[in-house]
Amino acid sequence: MTELDKKINQHFGGKVVRKDLTKLVKGNAIVPTYVLEYLLGQYCATDDEETIYQGVETVKNIISKHFVHRDEAQMIKSTVREKGTHRIIDKIAVKLNDRKDQYEASFANLGLNKIPIGDSVIKEHKKLLSSGVWCILSLAYYPSDEKDASPWIIENIKPIQVSNVDIDEYKDIRKKFSKEEWIDLLMQSIGLNPKEFTLRSKLLQLTRLVPFVENNYNLIELGPKGTGKSHIYSEMSPHGILISGGEVSKAKLFVNNSSGEIGLVGYWDVVAYDEFAGKTKKSDRGLVDIMKNYMANKSFSRGTQVYGASASMVFVGNTDHSVPHMIKHSNLFDALPKDYYDTAFLDRMHAYVPGWEVQKLRNEMFSSDYGFIVDYLAEILKGLRKDDKTNEYAKYFKLSDSITTRDKTSIAKTFAGLLKVIYPHGELNEQEAKELLDFSIENRKRVKQQLQKMDETFEEVDFSYERISDGKRTVIETLEVLEYGVPATKKTLISDESSVKSEGKNVAEDVPFELEGGQKIIRDNQKGISYDMLLGAYLIGATDIKIIDPYVRLPYQLRNFMEFAKLVTEKKEPGVEVKLHLVTNNNEDYVENAKEAFEQMAYSLEALGILFSYEFDENIHDRSIIMNNDWKIILGRGLDIWQKTGAGTILTNMCKNNDCAKHVK
Structure with a gap:
């Protein structure tokens, strides 16, 4: 084990697992990572090789015997019938049958529908009423002579998730790790090898966790295929749900006017839209209007009643063109469907993650070291949603007065989310706060720059701030503008400790004819440097x-x-x-x-x-x-x-x- 692995096991024994084990046991099972790691956490949360080996075999055996593959559904039904009862792992969704006044469950892989389930189960696990939750349950078969009676009975059911995490203990142990160690631990926890990433690239990956730790956070990430944009939202937490952007309706997302049932935003911490981009995709304009109100005000209404919710919204999709092409000929929202290509809607985005900077995933980029059992991390992040850190940056910095309220809110929420992910104990110095603030401002400025290109009524904003300790002013620019920025008549090179502002086409062109003393700063992931x-x-x-x-x-x-x-x-x-x-x-x-x-x-x-x-x-x-x-x-x-x-x-x-x-x- 590496020194970091030893330290992780020393302080988080029983809560971590070796990440290569997940791939080892998954096989052909189409099951989320958090389900597998829940099981690995039961049997392999150790650094003892013999125990790990035995645990892996046990988990493989559980998956083999109890996980329901769709093509083996009839065989599983037969097993339940012959044995009388059998434990299975499947995705369960529950609906209320108001005619019979009972809750009924449907099984995603087993194919069973309208199976009665007790009220007490629903009171304890309300998320079953949404689009489905992975569960371990005992399913029994008792034939009956009663008309319309189902022979299938759910004897007991347990959603697959860790319970009773100690957030105070988590925060206290964080103090024993350096910033670099903790970031690497988080990278390993989401399955990635930190040695393959720059600090900026690590922040891009960890920003995907911000919606899980910050209420009502709106994030968009557009970029090329194969960079793992949607992976975290489908695999890493039982509190997030990934849906296809084309499969959303007002009833499914917010509230069903006919039944009064609350939609996905009422049950999930994160609702992520996959394959969100695509100019030809059809969308419901009415849905877009409801989303705009919810993303701005944390509430929605259908009919006369107003509802509130805290679910964060994430939009991921693929770009159609290269970044230089979009900057020169259109904008970075170019690939969105017509109805979402709306400045009022896009202005609600707190951050735009530059997906084109994220490397396409290769074998060596995956981790075989120790990281948190993702379900444990998911419960911690859910608990940290209660902490309010939106004003923490103000201890060290003052944002420019020209930055609008919506811009400030966006910057503050990204900063707060990253702080809770990287510094959950709340202890960070001025330089560490600066790193997060610079990154947060840049991801909001990326949104605002594109809105200004789309609609000239959006005024220019000075995305700068002053350091309270000495009044030093810092100007933030997006990396793509530094690399591919539009030509200007006057070329300048303005820099401070961590930012370069260039009005020229490329930083490379900004070397003065007459040499002067000064400072040049090259950012992580910046291209075109020699x-x-x-x-x-x-x-x-x-x-x-x-x-x-x-x-x-x-x-x-x-x-x-x-x-x-x-x-x-x-x-x-x-x-x-x-x-x-x-x-x-x-x-x-x-x-x-x-x-x-x-x-x-x-x-x-x-x-x-x-x-x-x-x-x-x-x-x-x-x-x-x-x-x-x-x-x-x-x-x-x-x-x-x-x-x-x-x-x-x-x-x-x-x-x-x-x-x-x-x-x-």
Whole structure:
């Protein structure tokens, strides 16, 4: 086990499971992850290999004997009839038969309908009255001579979900984990390998959990196929339901006027619409109007009565075009059906998750480490819905006065949701709060930018904020605008500790003709970045270059260094020799390979007019490039900007050697 796995088992023993076990037992069973992990949690919530092996076999046996496959329904019915009673796992939905004044259950896979079920069961498990809940139950068969009497009897039934979680204990244990450890634990809990994701990519994944932890939260995610947009809403919680966008009606979603039955928003914490996009899809305009009112006011009415609910709404779908195409020719809501392509409806979205940034899922992106049993996590998130954290950001920051009330509400709800997911104990410092606030603002600004393109009556909004401690102002821009932003007559490069605002077509075009000191910040997942764009202009005229970077040892880091050396050869004058000296650190695992690589580099670069030398210094920490043309470049993360899945924002400061204090932050 990894050190994190050991720590997880130490503090959350019995509440975690190894994530590769789910795939091991699932087989051909079409059953949600939370059902399988509920069973694994009963038998495999341990780090003892023998117990895990026995538990996996037990769960496999339970699935084999008791899970109802549709094509084996008749065989299961026969087994119940012959044995008199039999335990099964199936999805159960219940309706009231008002003619007989009794509740009746239907079985999704077994195919049985109108099976009587006791009132007491419904009082205890009201969600059975919705579109269906996975359950473990004992089904009996007693033939009767009475007319219209059903021989099928539900003897006992238990919805598959963890009960009696201790939220205070969860919050207290959170204090024992660092931010990075906790984020990785959550990533492993949703089945993903955190080593394959940047910090920003992790936040994109965890934002999908916000609807489960925040009441009345409206989220939209559009992007290419195969990125797992709908997976969390169908597999990760018994409190969320995923429905096809084309299968929704006013009665099913809100209230049935004929029967008075409350729809899905009354029973579920999250209602997610799959395959929401598609210009040709038909939709009910009346439904859109009711949804607009509910998403804005948390209430809905049909007829004379007004109802309230707390269900969050999620909309996921596929885009038709690339991001550059949409930005240039239309907008990022371009793929939506006609009736949902409505600025009033879209303005209700608290956040737009850029699905095009989410990588398509590959085998190595799935976790085989320990994470929470998803049903345990689901119950924790449900309990955290009661906490109100919407004003927590105001301890450190003040939003711009030009930001509208709806924008502020959206930003605050995203911030609160992420805080409850990542910092449930409520302890975070100013920098950690800034990370969440920047991300929250960007996801709301993405909505507002598109609305302004769709309807000119939406005014320009200054999405900035001030830090209360010193009054420093930060401007937030969306990543796609930094990469593909529309052309402007005046190109600027405005940056602070974590944001770059560019009015030009691309950040790469914003290098001034006359070099000035300043700071360039490259965001996680930002495309179109090169050493030439960042550093090239500052290398001109330098004949003595010293690079200090403690991490030039792994194969990809050595390749990065050669890319930089190649740039030096391109920027130097023909016939001029340039001294290139590297000061780095190493350890016994990599030092021999590094020495061999450096010797080969020295031989290759000499023919190009580069005199390369190197030294090892175990005491260096800061990373920089010092040149004899009076420029010094302070590197935030060194040359390591193209690693496989690196995390963190990359800072690059350019300043004159004798004037660094003004520019280094």
